Amino acid sequence: MRPQIVLFGDSITAQSFRSGGWGAALADTYTRKADVVVRGYGGYNTRWALFLLNHLFPMGSATPPVATTIFFGANDAALLGRTGERQHVPIEEYRENLRRIVRHLKNCTPTMLIVLITPPPIDELGRLEFARSLYGDKATELPERTNEMAAVYAKQCVELAEELGLPSINLWSKMQKTEGWQKFLSDGLHLTAEGNAIVYEEVVKVFSEAGLSAPNMPYDFPHHSEIDGKNPEKAFQNL
Amino acid sequence: MRPQIVLFGDSITAQSFRSGGWGAALADTYTRKADVVVRGYGGYNTRWALFLLNHLFPMGSATPPVATTIFFGANDAALLGRTGERQHVPIEEYRENLRRIVRHLKNCTPTMLIVLITPPPIDELGRLEFARSLYGDKATELPERTNEMAAVYAKQCVELAEELGLPSINLWSKMQKTEGWQKFLSDGLHLTAEGNAIVYEEVVKVFSEAGLSAPNMPYDFPHHSEIDGKNPEKAFQNL
Structure with a gap:
């Protein structure tokens, strides 16, 4: 396994297995070494993600993931009073929800590598x-999300990671270091x-x-160059 | 699950999760519905694939795959006396190896959808x-594989699928229906x-x-549009 x-x-x-997607690229990088499993839920915020935890990461699983990326916040940061209001989660709750997700994963297995990614x-x-x-x-005419508000959520995400001693990726900040960073976004998001x-x-x-x-x-198995064409069983005898 | x-x-x-790859595209199509798992082994022929069967598809698994594509033959068809000779598998053995792979999968679970793909x-x-x-x-100056020989292996693959009542994809034939089919191949293969x-x-x-x-x-879980922002627990109560 x-x-x-x-x-x-x-x-x-969820979209990370589309052409050029980061999930597919990860799966390619880890081919024959680790399985990359997508658990992306379009439109979900951290509040709704909590309902999935016990199903996606059951306690006592014999084979919990070795690593999990947690990448929420874009929907939590949808503004009140705008078209995405239903998805909004207050900033303090966002941070606490992330904490609960991390705690659940650490309870599944304390050795799991957990990486927080900001919106x-x-x-x-x-x-x-x-x-x-x-x-x-x-x-x-009014955007349902603002860059300023995304920054607030990104900051809480990074600070929580620091508090918990977890690695994080500040995508909000990283992308904007490039002139014309808007090219990284297909529809602004x-x-x-x-x-x-x-x-x-x-x-x-x-x-x-x-x-x-x-x-x-x-x-996972011998590289084909290690297989003797005349005695292939030799390469596989220690499996 | x-x-x-x-x-x-x-x-x-193995390469099907690279940018534009067919495996990644499948994973995207089946997102939130099925997990697409890549078990691709560069350089392998059907003879070597047999050694992996019990490891990749253990008998008595509680969660065998619902579907498996079997896509071998490009290496089996490498010519004797050329640079890929080590990978060559005689045509009769290729067919019998495919049959053994199918039999193993059917023994894992008779309901598994098995699709044979030709080189x-x-x-x-x-x-x-x-x-x-x-x-x-x-x-x-001598190619280690020929199109004529690939045809021989493709034919056996399709005929075996018919014999066993399995669906198959005749890629050899399908691609060549397009004028300039060479564009489908990056390095001729x-x-x-x-x-x-x-x-x-x-x-x-x-x-x-x-x-x-x-x-x-x-x-796998409610679409976000079905979640009531004020009473999210309602959408998840029947999980």
Whole structure:
């Protein structure tokens, strides 16, 4: 049984196996070494994610994941009084929900590598353009998310990771270090192939620093070059 | 626990989670409905694949896959007396090895949907160009695989599927129905994004015809639009 890496999050995780997606790229990197399992729930915030915990990560599992990314906040940060209001979670509750998710995973297995990922920045103009492309003149003029509010949630996510001694990826901050960072977002919120590449690189970096480096992990079975064409059974005798 | 779809094969399966890959596209299509698990072994032929069967598909598993694609033959068809000779498997043995793989999977669970995929066509000029790009003047002038020989293996694969009453995908034949089919192959053998798209479409079609259609499968948890922002617990009470 090879180890499992679980990607737990909202639509940005759910879409991570699309062409150029960060989840698929991870699965490719860890092929024959670990299984990358997507547990992405479009539209979900941390409050709703709590209902899934016992189902996705049952206590007493014989094979809990070796690593899990927790990537929520984009929906929690939807503004009150705007079209995404239903998804809004107050900032203090967001932090506490993340804490409860981490605690549950640590209870599953204390050795699990847990990585917190902040929401990405919001390109408000990109969001409005996207709304107009969907609804034309009926589109709202007020963005349902702001970059300023995403920053508040990102900050709490990073601070909680520090408090708990966990690695984190500050995507909000990382992306905006690049001039023209809006190119990382396809609709002002979700990721383009270039945005996916950043998440992929950051996750691989954090995993490697934590000892989960694909090049250092063994293949599940012999590499084909180690198989003697005339005596193949020899390569497999110690399985 | 959601159902598992296993992709069992050689490098064409192993690489199926690269950007534009057919495996990643399947994982995206079945997100929240089934897990797509890659079991691709670069360089392997059916003879070597047999050694993995009991490990990858243990008898008596409580959660065997609901579906498995078996996608071998490109290495079995490597020619004797050429650079890939070590991988060669005689045509009669190839067919019998496939039969043993199918029998093992059916013994795991008789209800498993098993789909046989033939090797793709070989673009011999593309193979030679690829060899020259690697080895320059030292590259062999004789291709280690021919399109004619790939046809022989593809035919046996399809005939075995018919004999066993299993669905199959004749990739060798399907690809060559398109003028300029060489564009489907990146090095005369492995798949480009366009080649991956064909495999993806064919697998989705066969899965759907067999009743494993993603649009008809239930989500693992409530869609976010079904969650009442004020009473979220209601949507989750029947889990």
